[in-house]
Amino acid sequence: MDRIWLKNYPPGVPHDVDADQYQSVAQMLDESFARHADRPFSVCMDRWLSYGALDRLSGQLGAWLQGQGLAPGARVAIMLPNVPQFAVTMAAVLRAGYTCVNVNPLYTARELQHQLQDSGASAIVILENFAHTLAEVVEHSAVQHVVIASMGDLLGPWYGRWISFAVRHLAKMVPAYELPLAGGRQVLSFKRALALGARRRLRPAQVTPDTPAFLQYTGGTTGLSKGAVLTQRNIIAATLQAESWFSPALARVGDAGRINSIAALPLYHIFALTLCLLALRQGSRLTLIPNPRDIPKFVEVLKKRPFHLLPAVNTLFNALLQNDRFRQLDFSQLCVSQAGGMAASESTAQQWHRLTGSTMIEGWGMSETCAIGTNNPVNASSFSGSIGLPLPGIDIAIKDDAGASLATGQAGEICIRGPNVMPGYWNQPEENARTFTADGFMRTGDIGIMDEGGYTRIVDRKKDMILVSGFNVYPNELEQVVALCPGVLECAAVGVPDEAQGEAIKIFVVRSDPALTEDEVARHCHDQLTGYKRPRYIEFRDELPKTNVGKILRRELRAHA
Numbered sequence: 001m002d003r004i005w006l007k008n009y010p011p012g013v014p015h016d017v018d019a020d021q022y023q024s025v026a027q028m029l030d031e032s033f034a035r036h037a038d039r040p041f042s043v044c045m046d047r048w049l050s051y052g053a054l055d056r057l058s059g060q061l062g063a064w065l066q067g068q069g070l071a072p073g074a075r076v077a078i079m080l081p082n083v084p085q086f087a088v089t090m091a092a093v094l095r096a097g098y099t100c101v102n103v104n105p106l107y108t109a110r111e112l113q114h115q116l117q118d119s120g121a122s123a124i125v126i127l128e129n130f131a132h133t134l135a136e137v138v139e140h141s142a143v144q145h146v147v148i149a150s151m152g153d154l155l156g157p158w159y160g161r162w163i164s165f166a167v168r169h170l171a172k173m174v175p176a177y178e179l180p181l182a183g184g185r186q187v188l189s190f191k192r193a194l195a196l197g198a199r200r201r202l203r204p205a206q207v208t209p210d211t212p213a214f215l216q217y218t219g220g221t222t223g224l225s226k227g228a229v230l231t232q233r234n235i236i237a238a239t240l241q242a243e244s245w246f247s248p249a250l251a252r253v254g255d256a257g258r259i260n261s262i263a264a265l266p267l268y269h270i271f272a273l274t275l276c277l278l279a280l281r282q283g284s285r286l287t288l289i290p291n292p293r294d295i296p297k298f299v300e301v302l303k304k305r306p307f308h309l310l311p312a313v314n315t316l317f318n319a320l321l322q323n324d325r326f327r328q329l330d331f332s333q334l335c336v337s338q339a340g341g342m343a344a345s346e347s348t349a350q351q352w353h354r355l356t357g358s359t360m361i362e363g364w365g366m367s368e369t370c371a372i373g374t375n376n377p378v379n380a381s382s383f384s385g386s387i388g389l390p391l392p393g394i395d396i397a398i399k400d401d402a403g404a405s406l407a408t409g410q411a412g413e414i415c416i417r418g419p420n421v422m423p424g425y426w427n428q429p430e431e432n433a434r435t436f437t438a439d440g441f442m443r444t445g446d447i448g449i450m451d452e453g454g455y456t457r458i459v460d461r462k463k464d465m466i467l468v469s470g471f472n473v474y475p476n477e478l479e480q481v482v483a484l485c486p487g488v489l490e491c492a493a494v495g496v497p498d499e500a501q502g503e504a505i506k507i508f509v510v511r512s513d514p515a516l517t518e519d520e521v522a523r524h525c526h527d528q529l530t531g532y533k534r535p536r537y538i539e540f541r542d543e544l545p546k547t548n549v550g551k552i553l554r555r556e557l558r559a560h561a
Contacts, residue, residue: 004454011248013245019236024207024208029091032051034055036051036257043286047154054087058091059095061088061194061197062095067200068145072097073099074099076089077116077143078101078103078125078268079112079126082264082272083290094213095205097207097211102216102273103124111225113136116142119215120142122143122144126146128151129151131174131179132175135178135180143185144186148188151163151167151290207232210233210423215426216270216273226426228366228367228422228425231423238372239274240281241420244392245378246278248378261287263275264289264316265292265311295319295320295323296323298320299323303325308333310336312338313551314550315546318489321348321351322489335378337360339362340362341549341550341551345479345480346383346385361377362386362387362388372420373390377389387457389454391418396416397416398411398412398449399415399437399441399443401413403441412447412448413445413462414446414456415437415444445463447459458476460475464554466503467495468533469502473532478535479492485521485524486516487512487516490509492507492554494554496537498536505537509538509540518538521538522535
């Protein structure tokens, strides 16, 4: 197909990447560990972990896993927040030849049980804070090996002990739990697993480029989550694509070892996970933020050292902008403000640029594509409102329901093809048949329009479309308009049943100005939107329901309405 977007690539960005230069993700990691052994990899609560230590510790844990007799390709669940144990465990699983199954630590017992059962995980590494949830469902799963981590495990002998004590006994953040040992199930501490693994030797993983590296479960906001099978090649391709795309902006730092990326978004989520793999690839640093919802503490961490790459969702950018101390920080080193995970707001982008001098760069991807899909050029001087251009090696087509490609300027389903795109969902043959077109594109469920420059603009998702008297209304458009109304902090649009016109539009608004009234919002919409797009109902709320990544849950608002 004609890649019309290549003419708008920034200088130095290649048109393709060679995902076959590595046999496995483990090979890519081993190369980085050897090359950057003396460099710092991550910092958490002012305690550093070097590449050399990450190499040693992940080798020990990987050797322990191999010693448990797990079958080749066995799934190992990882239920950890942004703490050093996450990277150690992820690298251990991959280097041992197994498959990572990332689990949201805040899952309920029902959600955890589904993911463990669906993946068939035989082992899990979990923070003790969440072990009580596992205790409720472990007997309904195939898990036979449980490794319990404590918050301070890798924060030093004295400070680490203090942190673990404080979390357990002062903050009381570790509910009581009792994990059953029936059927030969073993439960041991993270440190004990490392110690036992130190007595063994990590054997090279026997995998191919098509071997699954991750089962990355979708958000599940529309039903039971599905496991996207991300192969070794998928992960390698996505890492190289990210490296190629961000290099023009990060090059001004000079030595890649000085690049400091902020890991505030949860590493179990594909957005942050891919940027973690990018840091590992280029030998740069990660600043781990275990609890980004504590904005004051988050800002104090940002104040301590220069930061160059800040990935966030729109709601997190917004929260930072509302903090007085954040507005006083030095932003001179900030190279990339990467927005993703949800639609970025023009009003937020404008405020961000005024404060930081950094352009908010919006991108788009999915769990199914290793978070990589399209992105705006990192040398952009202004917020575009589009999701940008396909990254190296990726084809984007706008298709109709029959799978035929549409002309530029026509709205249709965004479909993607590339080395980063999953081969399919785990044990979902019927879903896979519906997901892929005859010419190998994956249907995304997003409705978009591509212009003559290759830039794509998302109109909305099929399932969120509102039908008003036969007219299609897309919530993203409404939310972009309402967000520009003075006094609006956040908003969400949904359709509600209406006897006369099928559906009517309801807007939920979080105010930054308590004096804002319904009439003012309505007048703003009257001035900006044609008749059938104007909301009939406006409801003010203190906050909007969101996933742990910050996506607004329209489904919950629709159910309430």
